[in-house]
Amino acid sequence: PTELAEMLPRQLLMLQVAGQALGDAGLKNDDLLFTGVFVGAGLDLHATNFSFRWSIEKMAPLWAQQLGLDLTPGQMQQWVEQLRAAAGPALTANRTMGALGSIVASRIAKEFRIGGPSFTLSSEENSGLRALEVGVRALQEGSINRALVGAVDMAGDLRAVLGRHAATPYSRQGKARPFDKQADGSIIGEGAAAVVLKRLEDAQQDGDRIYAVIRGAGTAIGGPSGQFVPDRETYTLALQRTFQDSGVSPAEVSYLETEGSGLPELDAMEANALGDFFGAEANDMPCYVGSVKADVGHLGAASGLASLVKTALCLDRQIIPPLRNVDAVRYEWIRGKRDFIVPAAAQYWLRNRAEGPRKAVVSSFAVDGSCSHVLLEASEEKGRQRPSLLQQRPLGPRREALFCLEADDHDGLLAQGRRLKMLLAEFDGDVMEPLAALWLHEAGSQPEKEQCIALVAPDRATLQAEIEQLETVLRSPDELPPGLRDRIFYSVQPLGRDGEIAFIFPGSGNHFAGMGQELSTQWPQIYRQQDASSRYLARQFLPKHFWRPTLADSLHGDHNALVIGQVALGTAVSDLVRSFGVEPQAVSGYSLGESAGLFSLGAWTDRDGMAERLAASSLFVDDLAGDCKAAAKTWKLSSKQRVDWALGLVDAPQQAVRKALEGLDRVYLLIINTYDECVVGGDRGQLDQLVARLGCHLLPLKGVTTVHCDVAKQVAGPYRALHLFPATPPAGVRYYCTALGDSYEVTDQSAADAILNQAIDTVDYTRVVEKLYADGVRLFLEMGPGNSCSRMINGILNGRPHLARAVTYPGQDAVSLLLRLLGQCLAERVPVDLAALYPADRVDTTEASAIKQIFTQVGGTGFDPGAPPEGKPQPGATTAATPAATPAVMGPGQKLPRTELLAGEPLQTPASADPVIARFEQVSRQNLETHAAYLKFSESLSQAITENMTLQMNLLEKMVATGTPVPELAVAVPAAPIQEPAPAVSSQASTPQVQRHRMKLHLPEPQFDREMCMQFAIGSIAKMLGPEFAPVDNHPTRVRLPDEPLMLVDRIMTVEGE
Incomplete structure (x- = not known):
């Protein structure tokens, strides 16, 4: 269809993204009569391409003079046509319509049959957020039931790049580094974003999936004219307007999605303004800082809405994203009573549930001096079922994966290896998790088989190498290459058939930076479950202390934090391991680990109570730590x-x-x-x-x-009371006490006694390990943090069949360590639920079909048509070479070659598989058919009008003939005199003679002639409206009429108003 072929690329992109947003909201087939469309977009520079084409007629004589050409009028006209052909296609009706600023919203409304208001807003980089604000207000006043809000910009246009670079420079390093000491600007980004808004009560009633709730939005505009840096007062005023009606305190906000321009002066202003505003009130929860520009670059008019989409997804998936490319923070982000953290890696968004839903603020400012902020809140409604893959894999597929080969003998294992090798050869990709899911789907889980080889691979090359080593594994595992020895697992005499499993929990001093952080993003469902059962989960994991690149020296003296943080990690890791069907028959702790074991398996459940007791107790502040008052008293x-x-x-x-x-x-x-x-x-x-x-x-x-030692006896009473909780031991699990060197029956009193007794006397860890071994335990799985207990158990049981392995410790990839532990358990024939790792619903067994795509060219070669040879332009000549035919629809894997299109050549756009484009093509065809019917109707209508006019003229002549007075008509006509022909006289005798009277014309003088209109368009408004309007000429932007050749206003007759 012609309309699709001539559509500007930006409009096509916005149309597709809007369709995806409606589809995600389940509204593709709904009645959208009371839905509005609000799109934020700036000037599309592609719409100005025709201006250059039109200017060629004026510029060509000058160019000819500069080139020394003496062209006849005919040659000049030919050369102008040649230059125009090289400059670009001619303006058509579709291209004229497409160049209108609001057409992008109208196209969406037309395509999806949206009946409410549809228009485009422009506020530079704030365009998207201003469109959002308009949509919110429309919903609040009740004029619509839904709002589709979008923003789009293709800011990579060289003209846009040069213009922005002159005002706010791009990074010369090619990296956006917000708030970093090496920051020197942003990078170029392009794209579109769209969201669907509804009133909260309507969305809840309809069971919609709610990504986030808008609690407030505010905008302020200010600062000196011509200054591209918004001032701090304006930025803060917009924040105050955002919060004034929200009922939310700034201290409740735990994530700031900033403008993050990467320009030092702008970053400084923003850091100071945000720090002062959000650091005025105390809160033990830190506030994290991010910026989408470090992820996708500066998206121009779409940048604000892109920040909002990112933040809404983070709230929905409960993930704090990292701020990329920040090596050394220029601003410490520590203001007043609150900590601000620039996260180096992704983490689960921990919160204290008692303090309410998670909250975030999105900030954006523009070169026009406007600042906008939006306050978002997480939705507590379950609503429509969310895609499990996104909820359980918020960061996407894991690169490393586990493969299990099971059989009853060596030949069967080798046959499985050959099957996996064939599957690997057919697999296209280097991320291993999809292949592992496919392998599990094909091979299945067979725990009844006698033998197993487990392979853990981070990439296809490693997996290929592991498969090639299968015979070596079966013959002599010690001959494996060092790099594969902890990735290929096989046991000649598996321990899991008869041996028991013990969960081991280490003691204090094993904490490390980032402990549990990566696991929290890879298996967030574990932390969601704990959030549901704890009112103050963040106070237990303490991410502001432990989820950092390095630990602060002061943390080693904060024993309350060390105790509760380590216990929390032990519970999370234990829950994670058990989620794969690995259950212990015994639990043993080393020092603090005894408490961690009681909480982890559910014998104790009041973790909030333990945190509160620790906060109120002096035991680990100055009795047993700090000033060590108990030791001073003992000595x-x-x-x-x-x-x-x-x-x-x-x-x-x-x-x-x-x-x-x-x-x-x-x-x-x-x-x-x-x-x-x-x-x-x-x-x-x-x-x-x-x-x-x-x-x-x-x-x-x-x-x-x-x-x-004896020192702890000084505080034996408070120490026991701290550990006295209602106890409900899990069935089938034995608890071991290091003070007893044996298992014991867990009750409220016995558990408190066991903790106290190991605190006031020497602990003999060898005795409890030997007892575990004697009772049948052969697999010792250390829940962490660290691997200190595994090291000690290997030393104690040296030479005896056993497995001691830790889940997480510093210096190693957390996902890889967990997969290796599960792999080794499989090799020892411990039942492991691999379906929990790779669910069947994530396996795509369908063959990938060739999906047609439509390509539209953005930009092109420079304008260089060349001069006419020997001063004489060649008729019909073009300087661009005819390109080889390239299909616009290409299959997967094909690359789009560089092409040079002849100017004016229509873009061939075949049918597309994209549902939005296909629908658009269908509508366009229907429009053509409708238009043809209209032309036929128009022809008959014109004939009817002609007949009607003839009848009216006959009636007029009869009125004159009978003496009936005819009223005089006053009409506005051009100022130039009109040469009228002499009145015609009818030659028919039967028709009365009619005397033609000249109509009296009133010709009022215009209030503003064309010269003044041009002043309004491109000149001074003061010259047109008077000196009192002179200040308007100092504004960086104002309402204007268009310049030539689009200037269609010839005069302004009257102006009313004040």
């Missing part, structure tokens, strides 16, 4: 003496340590780790003496309190 120190407590690992057996402790009363044997390693601690001076007597090395430990 009977004076008020002026201070405790200098230190501890660490020594590579010496307990017998040697006990002997060396003789005569030292302020240093203790705290824990017996293995048969040749212990933890010792106490007064630093006596600790140095002990190490000297042992003649061994001391590895200092941080974050550990004065427990596992």
